Amino acid sequence: xxxxxxxxxxxxxxxIVVGLVFVFSGFVKGIDPLGTTYKxxxxxxxxxxxxxxxxxxAFSILLNMSExxxxxxxxxxxxxxxFISMASVYMLIFTPLTFVLAIYNPVTDCGCFGDAIEMTNxxxxxxxxxxxxxxxxxxxxxxxxxxxxxxxxxxxxTAVAVTGFLFISVQTYHHLPYIDFRPYxxxxxxxxxxxxxxxxxxxxxxxxxVYKRGDELKEIALDEVTTLDSTWQWIETKSKLIRRxxxxxxxxxxxxxxxxxxxxxxxxxxxxxxxxAISHKLNKANTKGLENLKSNYNFSRNNNYKFYLGTxxxxxxxxFYTSEYQLPFNFYTADNIMLKTVVRANPGxxxxxxxxxxxxxxxxxxxxxxxxxxxxxx
Numbered sequence: 001x002x003x004x005x006x007x008x009x010x011x012x013x014x015x016i017v018v019g020l021v022f023v024f025s026g027f028v029k030g031i032d033p034l035g036t037t038y039k040x041x042x043x044x045x046x047x048x049x050x051x052x053x054x055x056x057x058a059f060s061i062l063l064n065m066s067e068x069x070x071x072x073x074x075x076x077x078x079x080x081x082x083f084i085s086m087a088s089v090y091m092l093i094f095t096p097l098t099f100v101l102a103i104y105n106p107v108t109d110c111g112c113f114g115d116a117i118e119m120t121n122x123x124x125x126x127x128x129x130x131x132x133x134x135x136x137x138x139x140x141x142x143x144x145x146x147x148x149x150x151x152x153x154x155x156x157x158t159a160v161a162v163t164g165f166l167f168i169s170v171q172t173y174h175h176l177p178y179i180d181f182r183p184y185x186x187x188x189x190x191x192x193x194x195x196x197x198x199x200x201x202x203x204x205x206x207x208x209x210v211y212k213r214g215d216e217l218k219e220i221a222l223d224e225v226t227t228l229d230s231t232w233q234w235i236e237t238k239s240k241l242i243r244r245x246x247x248x249x250x251x252x253x254x255x256x257x258x259x260x261x262x263x264x265x266x267x268x269x270x271x272x273x274x275x276x277a278i279s280h281k282l283n284k285a286n287t288k289g290l291e292n293l294k295s296n297y298n299f300s301r302n303n304n305y306k307f308y309l310g311t312x313x314x315x316x317x318x319x320f321y322t323s324e325y326q327l328p329f330n331f332y333t334a335d336n337i338m339l340k341t342v343v344r345a346n347p348g349x350x351x352x353x354x355x356x357x358x359x360x361x362x363x364x365x366x367x368x369x370x371x372x373x374x375x376x377x378x
Contacts, residue, residue: 011141014134018087019074021131026068026165028116029060032177033169034344036060038337039111046106057173065165066090072161074138077147078154084135084142091132098125115181175362176344183249184342189356191268193250200246210235255308255332258315263332267308268355273376275300277309277329279347280339282321289347289363291325296349299369303376309347312336351375 029036037060044052052059070090073083101110102121110124119127138145147154172178180186183193196202210219211232218232254264267274277293279285293309300307309329311318318331343350345362351372352358359375361367367375 011138011145014138015074015080015084015145018131018135018138019071022067022071022087023075024071024116025113026064026066026071028179028181029064029111029114030068030165030169031172031179032114032181032344033057033060033064033173034340035114035177036064036111038340039107039109042107061166061169064169065162068165069158069161072157076157077145077149078157080145080147081142084138084145088135088139091128091135095125095128095132098128101125172344174364176348176360176365182341184350184357184360186357186360190250190253190352191355194248194253196246196248201243202245203241204243204245205239206242208238208240210238252335252338254338255310255334257330257332258318263308266306267352270306270352271354273300273303273305273358274352275305275307276342276350276352277307277347278339278343278345278350279309279311279313280336281346282311282313282317285321285346286363287325289345289366290321290327292363292366293347293349294328295369296366296372297328299372305376308332310334310339312339 034057037056040056040059040063041053044050044056066086067090070083070087073079074087098110098112098121101107102125105121108120109118110121112119112124112127149157168178184190207222208219209222209225210217211228212218212235213232217235218228219238220228253268254262255267256262267276275296277296279290282290297307299305307329309327309331310333311331312334313321321327322329322331342348343360343362345364347363349361349363349366350357351360359367
């Protein structure tokens with residue numbers, strides 16, 4: 001009896017651990033469906049599967065919801081044999097997949113925990129191995145696990161979990177995430193996120209030189225250059241990352257005009273309020289949102305505040321949208337990934353003062369003049 005009790009306790013602990021991992025993974029991505037959408041798009045493009053990009057959002061919500069449901073099922077004892085089997089199938093698919101991703105590294109951050117916890121592909125693979133090891137005894141004993149909940153209650157819990165998850169995902173898609181795990185959350189002093197603390201290691205590289213003589217190519221280390229005579233011609237210098245150092249969370253916050261003028265410092269060190277509109281791709285922007293930004297632009301002009309719009313679109317696209325929608329903004333180009341990280345909206349609006357993010361808005365929630373007057377009163 002004691003042995004059975006110990007075994008059941010261990011199985012319960014294993015089930016809870018795996019369930020918590022799935023719930024956490026599904027939840028932190030579910031409150032930021034666009035984050036997973038962008039990550040899936042990166043993977044599709046890396047594997048020449050761009051035709052799937054239009055379905056990225058649907059895949060994002062379904063994938064995140066499936067993880068959340070698997071976790072809820074294992075934690076609360078809902079249809080346990082089914083959810084345990086599905087969790088095992090899930091790990092059977094994704095563990096080999098993460099091994100392939102770790103080898104080829106098409107996207108550096110796996111995105112398995114959204115922006116809450118950044119992990120490399122190798123870290124994700126080893127994390128999956130641990131989950132598989134914990135899940136195996138649960139799977140082998142799945143037929144011996146009996147739920148104390150009636151079938152009606154299990155269906156009710158499942159329905160509530162699905163409905164609640166979909167509601168949250170849809171809400172955060174049409175507005176901003178309830179929790180912001182990114183380095184541009186409200187209250188952030190941006191310059192702090194751009195600095196490397198003293199004593200932190202930097203990237204370490206190994207360099208080699210490629211020389212050619214006739215049809216023969218030779219790659220040598222830097223200290224071996226003196227072993228070659230003048231008949232060898234230098235072709236290129238190669239570098240290989242051997243140790244990754246510290247990278248600040250904000251490393252690509254930069255805005256440039258089409259004439260090459262960099263206005264990043266004007267954004268970060270303006271002692272007054274700065275309105276930074278974001279549209280990472282104008283051809284994917286909500287056009288009504290772009291037009292609604294005109295009201296915020298007029299407010300900024302009337303109060304002598306600077307207003308910039310950052311985009312990764314081409315100059316031709318900027319000219320087209322400026323003309324087509326009579327947009328009065330000054331456009332500045334910036335990194336596409338950075339723009340999508342700053343605010344989960346296209347377009348979105350960020351209010352900055354002295355380099356600190358005061359407030360962010362989705363294009364569905366752009367502020368009225370009264371709200372802006374209250375925010376900029378000080």
